[in-house]
Amino acid sequence: MSRKRLVVAMSGASGAPYALCLLEELLRQGHEVHLLVTEAGWRVLKEEHQWPIQEREQIFYQRFGHLPGTLIYHPIKDIGASIASGSFRIDAMIVIPCTMGTLAKIAHGISSNLLERTADVMIKERRPLILVPRETPLSSIHLENMLKLAQAGVSIVPAMPAFYISPTHIDDMVRFVAGKVLDILGIDHQLYQPWEGKA
Template sequence: MSESAAKRGWIVGLTGASGAAYGVRLVERLLDMAYPVHLLITDAGWRVLKEELDWDAAKRAATIETKFAGRNARATYYPIQDIGAAVASGTFRVNGMVVAPCSMGTLAAIAHGLSDNLLERAADVTLKEGRKLVLVPRETPLHAIHLENMLKLARMGVSIVPASPGLYHRAQTVEELVDFMVGKTLDSMGIDHELYRRWGEGSPHDEAE
């Protein structure tokens, strides 16, 4: 990791799809690796954080400060309707953006160039500036519109990383499944990690067999 890339950091968005743990774990890993994070959470994303992880959605900025304290970089939280925030401009330098989890509504908005909130605007800026954009959709089953929107984005160079963790590493906990998906996301971002053992490296549970 170059010093300039570390200073630029990443934009991370969380939306109303199930799977808030994917986004939270990704932020934790980026901060631990000294990447600053510019954090965007939709109103529906806050609802999922409350339902799935018991986060306090009433005190949003304070909750973020508490949850990500004591790491090697800082998570800066932006209210979702703050269209004038730094990340809304292409002149604000970042390495790229990840939306994890990404709802089908947000994915559709990005595919069609909408900018109804700061997350959508930041994604639009990421595309127009030619930066890395990674989406982690979590939905099933998928209908034709979902698939057409993903295809449209993939043809534009967006990395689509469906939240479908592999089982070959024989995970024993939900946390290991989450780490697998976060690891796949980091792979798409071009960031080295050791969150899971790759195919051919053996199972982490071989010693116990």
Template structure:
């Protein structure tokens, strides 16, 4: 019985991913990733910066004054039903702020240059950057999806520093060999590339050499 309980706990922990959404353009990327994780049976732990909420409002029409309502509407009541956990940005005592919280890793999608710089500097000024710092210190996967152009030397130096620390950098650079017909196709490609790096099986974009259906 003890062994069965332990196995159940470990299985549950392997289904957790921390997902961060920051103030870079492309909030739909993070939202779509969360939807795909939920559909695949994972439990996302979501944290959104204040600037991230501003972008969600500007790009997706979310009402930042009613955050839980927005999340439940976007994710089919996953928060209310306990299939997703939302952590307020300033809740520095949240579970994901501790190295004792077991999870598979963390994805920040999209990742602003400001958040990327804070992570590179080890500046745990809010729950998102603290969670990223936890991933680094615990040796867990940390994937960042920067969305900025053009890039200057500080941006590039910060990304090089993080890459040398083992962080996976997946810039929001969609491909066109798969013949995208809509914004949704472009978003699906980027989310699929991230899920590839997360080690999660999916079929949400057409791969190179895959025949047309």
């Protein structure tokens, strides 16, 4: 398996466990991951994982620095970062979880921070962009924005865990969603057991 250069971005929707599971698996497999976290994303990490967010990127290096992959953290306001340019080759970008506000800005080409700028670059360069929205119920505005992005080639992967895997713990459901993202990326994994049919 070839080493990929990927961007993983966390916005402020509930669902930080999905992002952490995906990040851990990518780094465990030795990929290069450029990480972005919005201000609201840091708030979610504090609420859902009790992370001391004043430490910022250091907590990611402390948690994942032992893995064989390469982790590169970019401040969300650094619009001069490497990943903001189309000349910097990125294999794919994943926004997980993705708020409806972030999704709307991406759908309309609004780039007010590094996450939105990088997503805009992925679309204009026709590179894989995966959004994992986590919201319910969905309004017609949300659905129209998703359709607009899907028509532009963006993969929309709602955080909808399946039950055919017979989950016994919340981690099983988290791993399923992260695994679906890896499926789209063409990265082999063992985060969940694929459906093989039953007699």
